[in-house]
Amino acid sequence: xxxxxxxxxxxxxxxxxxxxxxxxxxxxxxxxxxxxxxxxxxxxxxxxxxxxxxxxxxxxxxxxxxxxxxxxxxxxxxxxxxxxxxxxxxxxxxxxxxxxxxxxxxxxxxxxxxxxxxxx
Numbered sequence: 001x002x003x004x005x006x007x008x009x010x011x012x013x014x015x016x017x018x019x020x021x022x023x024x025x026x027x028x029x030x031x032x033x034x035x036x037x038x039x040x041x042x043x044x045x046x047x048x049x050x051x052x053x054x055x056x057x058x059x060x061x062x063x064x065x066x067x068x069x070x071x072x073x074x075x076x077x078x079x080x081x082x083x084x085x086x087x088x089x090x091x092x093x094x095x096x097x098x099x100x101x102x103x104x105x106x107x108x109x110x111x112x113x114x115x116x117x118x119x120x
Contacts, residue, residue: 008072023059023116026052029106034060042098050119058082067093077107086110 023033034057037044047066048056062080072078074093079086088108094101109117 022041022114023118025120026117027120029119030056035064037064040067044100044102045106046102047119048104048106052085052106052109052117055082055087056086057086058084059064059104063091063102067100084112 030053031049032044032045032049033047034051035044035046037046044064044067045061046062046067048063051059059080059082062082066072066078066080072091076090077088077089078091079088087106087111088110090105090107092103092105094103106119108119111117
């Protein structure tokens with residue numbers, strides 16, 4: 001009897017332990033200015049494109065932190081880890097006089113649930 005219960009438990013664990021990663025495409029991301037920071041006489045504007053609504057604010061703050069740390073080069077593909085998802089996208093910086101524009105275009109969102117969304 002113990003062996004039967006053990007076998008049933010083991011079989012159920014094997015059935016549910018291997019979940020496939022579901023990959024989908026999305027078209028309806030949001031574009032817009034997410035963050036404006038003024039320092040002395042300079043202004044930094046962080047914009048996101050093809051952003052997912054639920055994580056856009058958190059990712060915009062992390063993009064600004066990336067800009068401040070100067071760890072990424074402009075026009076580079078970067079990966080940013082958030083609380084609910086990991087986002088891969090193109091990072092770009094443009095400067096003119098006292099205005100700096102930091103742009104981030106979402107290319108792939110890997111949710112913690114296992115869902116992977118790729119921007120079209």
